[in-house]
Amino acid sequence: MAPQNIHVFLAGSGLIGSALLTKINAQRERLLAEEGIALKVAGIVNTKKMVLGEHLGTLSGWKEELNTRGQKADLAQFVAGMKAMRLPNAVFVDCTASEEIPALYNTILAERIAIVTPNKKGLSSNFKFYKNLKLLASQNHTRFLYETTVGAGLPVLSTIRDFMLCGDRVEKISAIVSGTLSYIFNSFEGNTTLSKAVREAQKLGYTEPDPRNDLNGMDAARKLVIVARECALPMECADVEIEQLIPQGRKKETVKEFLKTLERYDAQFEAKKQRAIARGAVLRFVAEIENGKAKMFLKEVASNHPFAGLRGSDNIFSFTTDHYHETPLIVRGKGAGAEVTSAGVFSDIFKAVRL
Amino acid sequence: MAPQNIHVFLAGSGLIGSALLTKINAQRERLLAEEGIALKVAGIVNTKKMVLGEHLGTLSGWKEELNTRGQKADLAQFVAGMKAMRLPNAVFVDCTASEEIPALYNTILAERIAIVTPNKKGLSSNFKFYKNLKLLASQNHTRFLYETTVGAGLPVLSTIRDFMLCGDRVEKISAIVSGTLSYIFNSFEGNTTLSKAVREAQKLGYTEPDPRNDLNGMDAARKLVIVARECALPMECADVEIEQLIPQGRKKETVKEFLKTLERYDAQFEAKKQRAIARGAVLRFVAEIENGKAKMFLKEVASNHPFAGLRGSDNIFSFTTDHYHETPLIVRGKGAGAEVTSAGVFSDIFKAVRL
The missing domain is CATH 3.30.360.10 (Dihydrodipicolinate Reductase; domain 2)
Structure with missing residues (x-):
């Protein structure tokens, strides 16, 4: 049976983003062997640099990859590139505390790319904006998950x-x-x-x-x-x-x-x-x-x-x-900390796709 | 947009099964209006009678329906009928405490019908049997969910x-x-x-x-x-x-x-x-x-x-x-009781289908 792919696009490579990449790297082989799931990181963007590619080399080397292959960070371009790749089971993961990135959620959801985030900014900004994101997710049969915005990895x-x-x-x-x-x-x-x-x-x-x-x-x-x-x-x-x-x-x-x-x-x-x-x-x-x-x-x-x-x-x-x-x-x-938060984000990524 | 159907086949109409039917009946209109989900009960079997039909009339009258239209209960026939209907997003819900019904889980999963149950008997019987059910669910890309076997509706x-x-x-x-x-x-x-x-x-x-x-x-x-x-x-x-x-x-x-x-x-x-x-x-x-x-x-x-x-x-x-x-x-x-258990079963039904 061909493995089922999950493609992660990550914004933010600080404490939580790094911990997530470490977890993905540690679990990737087991997931492929035991669950037939190929978890791939297809893009990373931080405040300085960005890199896109269907399968970023060895994830343990993501910092080097970002430094050597990475272009200057440009959020709009990152999102455009992500859309253009049209990968199945794509999940955009916002591990930043940015107010700028949530403004892009609507265009991402409209492309049927799921969103997972511990970033509270978008979710707690004005209600109309929030409500519209929920509607977009529902209309596009896409998931928008943010369990870790409250209580980190706790089931709240x-x-x-x-x-x-x-x-x-x-x-x-x-x-x-x-x-x-x-x-x-x-x-x-x-x-x-x-x-x-x-x-x-x-x-x-x-x-x-x-x-x-x-x-x-x-x-x-x-x-x-x-x-x-x-x-x-x-x-x-x-x-x-x-x-x-x-x-x-x-x-x-x-x-x-x-x-x-x-x-x-x-x-x-x-x-x-x-x-x-x-x-x-x-x-x-x-x-x-x-x-x-x-x-x-x-x-x-x-x-x-x-x-x-x-x-x-x-x-x-x-x-x-x-x-x-x-x-x-x-x-x-x-209720806080990179370990539990990144673990919660990891779980949400799986809930965001329909395998 | 056409509503997405979920088809429930229920075994057991005791305390938990009845409470589940009441919940389905109470939430059906709201789910259709707000989520575009048509939650339908397509079969009920208890120790005495059974009834199958793509959409059982008004669920508030399920007892009468079972009594008037119902045939003599026959589990094998119920499962065969359920398979023959080939309904999308079908979920078999075992709300019994029977040891006999879990013996049928494998044939149900093999038909790519999901299973949701608060029945501990199958899950706690011999490990090989349990392991095989998990494998079958995975091989058939079907969900087998039993959150309510432990702690009723608590996220355990x-x-x-x-x-x-x-x-x-x-x-x-x-x-x-x-x-x-x-x-x-x-x-x-x-x-x-x-x-x-x-x-x-x-x-x-x-x-x-x-x-x-x-x-x-x-x-x-x-x-x-x-x-x-x-x-x-x-x-x-x-x-x-x-x-x-x-x-x-x-x-x-x-x-x-x-x-x-x-x-x-x-x-x-x-x-x-x-x-x-x-x-x-x-x-x-x-x-x-x-x-x-x-x-x-x-x-x-x-x-x-x-x-x-x-x-x-x-x-x-x-x-x-x-x-x-x-x-x-x-x-x-x-950690017990028909209300919390049936609520947990209700949630599992949604997690069991890929909407």
């Missing part, structure tokens, strides 16, 4: 899709969607102060270079919007009510100054923590969707609540539906 | 499949796979005795008519075998090491006598419970797969462990893999 969006498909009504979703904020509040226990927990998270590389970009909740809000839209809510990022942990007054501060300023809030957070402890609870920065509204806020959760036992930078998602009413369906685990 | 087997696909190595799976045993040990707290917890579970309909069939762990072992096989372990039910909670000496007892006998073990379990409490732990009947071995046993788990917080008859699955190493990926929720 696919779980919601299953609820929606069989008519199970989502009553409430409660979650910790930010690995960074999860780490900060999981660490904010015992004698640690909030500013120490933030410094620790920054030191470990869990935060953005400027931790204010995590503390303002915007990245988490994007995820919440993607979750809400999967529940058929026409939500925009601006609709998410976010409790600002730290007043936004002093934007001109450097990161160093900000971390110093943060110490002024320690007493206030210590008081909140002590109030929670007195009630047998802990503090968690929780995202909730209920009655068509989305909000993120600092919440006291009882110490026997599943959110209280969270460790490290784990995410947790709790779905209360008609079917999971008395006790919610819960998914918990690592 | 699909999660393992994703690990395997992208080469993530499963180090350990730890789980509570029996809703009944989960309920019994979740209830066995405070002043309750084990015999009281079992009686209560029986009264609520959580146990088999004879609770010994739950307490012996055999049903849970079948699930564990299906999980192990998904991890590519060639395991048989006999390979699962099961700690017998109650000595198996007195099989001739009636259920009533057994429940009385059980009281004799209360003191022994009370002592185990007190030992656990003294160590800040609780008792759970846990299933584990590690180093190619599967076992089920009464385990003390620390009171801040995710298994300790379990409620009702919930299942919980903890996956430790190369990617989810520091903290496991956890899935938790209702």
Whole structure:
């Protein structure tokens, strides 16, 4: 039996893109032998260079290939070249955090090329744009999959899709969607102060270079919007009510100054923590969707609540539906990182094609 | 655009089968309008009667249809009729607990008819039979899906499949796979005795008519075998090491006598419970797969462990893999019941066809 080909076009060769190429390279022989599937990378584009070819040599040498054979990166040209190749089971994989690439999704889907992405930008930009992409995918019988935009490789969006498909009504979703904020509040226990927990998270590389970009909740809000839209809510990022942990007054501060300023809030957070402890609870920065509204806020959760036992930078998602009413369906685990994200992208590539 | 048809052939019209037909009936119009998918039931067979027809009238009247138009049930004839119809996107759904129907899976898959089932019997019978079914499905490019055999509608087997696909190595799976045993040990707290917890579970309909069939762990072992096989372990039910909670000496007892006998073990379990409490732990009947071995046993788990917080008859699955190493990926929720099981079957039907 002739093997079935899957052709991957990859945008972005940073942490996630590289990890994906490593996985493809490691699994390629096994997939061919055991499943009769030939997984091929037919194009790579990053911010500098691009290369197209039905089968890029040995993938372990993709960096050299990009450097030696690669042309100057040109997104429009990459997409045009990809279309011209007319390869079966073609999947465009956007492993960037670019806002520019999602603008090309519609022309890609219109060519019946599937899209797989962990990039939140397109999915959380305006609702009309999102809705149009879904429509295009459906009209062209093409898949548009983005499981890894929320909870990295955890089965979150696919779980919601299953609820929606069989008519199970989502009553409430409660979650910790930010690995960074999860780490900060999981660490904010015992004698640690909030500013120490933030410094620790920054030191470990869990935060953005400027931790204010995590503390303002915007990245988490994007995820919440993607979750809400999967529940058929026409939500925009601006609709998410976010409790600002730290007043936004002093934007001109450097990161160093900000971390110093943060110490002024320690007493206030210590008081909140002590109030929670007195009630047998802990503090968690929780995202909730209920009655068509989305909000993120600092919440006291009882110490026997599943959110209280969270460790490290784990995410947790709790779905209360008609079917999971008395006790919610819960998914918990690592919610960020190149390994789990690229693994989720890998799975989505297979779900995107009809083998 | 002409709608795409999905043709369902249903075996079993008990609790799960009926709930599935209700779901299909409730979602049919929406699926046609929103997704352009025409979901049709083209055959029903139960232990008494059967009916075949490209589109069975109104599904709300399936019971009448089966009674008035139905012929005497004959499985071989049902399968032959199903083949003869040669319908596109055909899915055979086995909602029985029969051992007889799985024997027909091979002829069904050979006809390129997909199979979806919550029936554990075929999947947990001898490994060669199981392996052959997987091979047949693969050779015929047909899907054989059975997510609901473990954890009802929870994403358990699909999660393992994703690990395997992208080469993530499963180090350990730890789980509570029996809703009944989960309920019994979740209830066995405070002043309750084990015999009281079992009686209560029986009264609520959580146990088999004879609770010994739950307490012996055999049903849970079948699930564990299906999980192990998904991890590519060639395991048989006999390979699962099961700690017998109650000595198996007195099989001739009636259920009533057994429940009385059980009281004799209360003191022994009370002592185990007190030992656990003294160590800040609780008792759970846990299933584990590690180093190619599967076992089920009464385990003390620390009171801040995710298994300790379990409620009702919930299942919980903890996956430790190369990617989810520091903290496991956890899935938790209702692990039994017609609503969640039929919803999971409904989702599998869509995954089984290539729309």
